[in-house]
Structure formats: C-alpha cells, structure tokens
Amino acid sequence: MNYTKIIDISWPISPEMTAYKDKNIVFFNRTKTFDHDHVREALVTIGTHSGTHIDAPAHFLATGATIDQQPLAPLVGLCRVLDLTHCIEKITTQDLVLHDIKPGERILCKTRNSDVEPTACFNPAFVFIDKTASEYLASCKILAVGIDYLGVERGQPNHETHIVLLGAGIAVIEGLRLAAVQPGAYDLICLPLLMNGLDGAPARAILLQR
C-alpha cells in the first residue's frame, strides 16, 4: 500500500464530544486504574450514531441490512473530497452537478460544518444533503457518501435523504472531520466496528494521501 501520509478524519470520542441535539450518551468508566491495579481498563458507553459512524440500512429501512452485513468495499478505496464550503443551509443537486460525479465514486462533502470544535454545542442549522441532492447521488450510482456532521439531513419530515441513499445501497458516513483536508483525491478507509445486528456503528476513518 503506497501512501505518503495518513490523515485522520475521525471525530474524537469523549463524554464531552458534540452529541446530536446535545443528548450526551457517551460515558467512560475507568474500571481499573494504574495507581490501584497497576493496569488501566475502561468501559465505554457509546451510541451507534455517535461521532464518526456508518448508518446501516436498518437505521431507516424496515427490512434493511444491519451494520455487520455492510460491505466494506464501498468504504475502502479511491475517494474524492468535494469543496462545498460555499453551501450555507444545505447541499442541493446544483451544488453537486458541477463536480462531474461518476459511477463507483466515493464522495466526501466538506462543508463549513467542519469549522467547529469537536466538543462544541450541537448546531441545529448544520449543512445537510437535501432530498434532491440525495436523488442525484443515487442516480450517479456512487458507492459511498460522507458528511462532516452528525447527520446527512435535518428538517426533512420523512427522512428522505437517508431513505434515498440507504435504499440505493450507498454507504452513508456521518461525523467526519474535514477542516484540515484539502479537496481532491485520496484513498479512503472507513471501518465501522463489527457489531452484530445493529443499525449502525462508530467507525475510524482515515484518508491516505498518495
């Protein structure tokens, strides 16, 4: 595997990390400490949608696959980071058509969402992918789409963006951190924990610079 640099695009996990609608559900319990036990161990409580994570189809589809059934090939390979920092409210089809997206691409959307600290309060006005843009991405037959906030959508009552993307078999990566990443081509590796039967899982995501 050839690369010159690993760029970590994962959201640091802690009890203080930004949580969807500020509902903090991450806890660390240090069950063994060095002073007491000469070893350190901890128990972690975390949501399937905390920080950087993959949404399995089962998140929003009645008979959707669970995260242990998620193929990994869409999450491992050439990707493109798009500069969408001009989008104020949402990403629409218009914002994407300029980028000449091809079948089989992995697309990461860099927006102004990435500008915040990883422990900032939840931003209810985060930039999201609207229904039209999700339909466009599905028509492009991409393999995966990632966004730099804790959801790919907000304020769409029937969760159309999720349902269109997951229904089209597109891997959905949420909670990326792209502030330090220049738009362009990289190798993406995004590996969710292998959790049996669940609707999603926390992941570590990196870009390899060639």
Place this chain on the structure above:
Amino acid sequence: MNYTKIIDISWPISPEMTAYKDKNIVFFNRTKTFDHDHVREALVTIGTHSGTHIDAPAHFLATGATIDQQPLAPLVGLCRVLDLTHCIEKITTQDLVLHDIKPGERILCKTRNSDVEPTACFNPAFVFIDKTASEYLASCKILAVGIDYLGVERGQPNHETHIVLLGAGIAVIEGLRLAAVQPGAYDLICLPLLMNGLDGAPARAILLQR
C-alpha cells in the same frame, strides 16, 4: 489502492461474544425500534479490550500514551501472517526465528486460537506470546504484532510480554480472527476507535489481498 479482496479479521461484537475470563461486559440497548419509532438506534457498552482491539501503552505502562495518541502507520500497511498453528502452549523465540523477521514488519500470529467460535467460552489455555518471544520481536524492531485471542499473554505474573512490546513502541493488536486466512503477505488495516485518554480501544481489522 489496489486489492482483489477484503478479508475481515475482526471479532464479531455482541453480548454473547467471548469475553476475557468469561466476564461479559458488552451490552446492546436498542433505544429506538422500527415498530415503535420508525427508526432504529442503539446504545452499546463495550470494554476497551473487548474483541478485536489495540492495547495502548497506557494499558500497562505508568506514563504510557493513550489510544488517541497511538500512531496509525504501524497499523496500516504491508504485513505478514505467520503460521504458528503448531504451537500448543505458547509462542517462543524458537518458533519465530525461522521466519526471518525484519525491521519495520507487521507480524500477525495465526495459532490454533483461531479455531474456536467467536462466542465460545473463554479458553484459559490460549496460545500466547511468551516473554522471550516478545524480546525477540522487540529486537527485530517490528512495527506491530497481532494475535488471534483476547490477550498476547497469560500466566506471566509481571505482564512481561505486554511491557516489553508496549515499552518498545510496538503496536499490540489482540482479538484477531485468522482461521480463514492463509499465511503470507497482505496489506493490514487495523483502525481503533479514536477514544480520548483511554488505555485501548475496540478496532475493525481487515486484510487486503493483492
């Protein structure tokens, strides 16, 4: 990134998964269900050393680095899976010298540990890396070592194997599943969750076949 196949070498995570000394600490709490909420979500409790995971130096070293400080380069790149299935009790220096291990290698030890089901009872007689072998690996200046059970050692009162490996700056990968893997060369990708300040973290690990 060129590969012909992704081989998942991760331990499936579930409340029923094998736990060290059978102390089950993994729990799934399905907080939203499709029937009730039209969305699925879950809360997961997991140990920093459950299933496939990385031991940070802080696990056993007083002033060791925590998992968020773990460099990823030792966990991403060319590796070699060694056939050590002949070892009955433990892996010793003698078992390793035959393999002509070079500086900068990533070494995964395939043993008979991999033969068990991922939900089997804990095997207190698992094959481990003894102190002499850990010193040999440190002298070889390898980048990472992995084993196919929940610990790299057992029954050594001062945890010498952990302390030698972590003290030498070698990344320690535990809980791999190698039954389906032919010994030989692959690209390894093992990504632990980015957990601030903890002594280890669950990881997803894959091999890329060229």
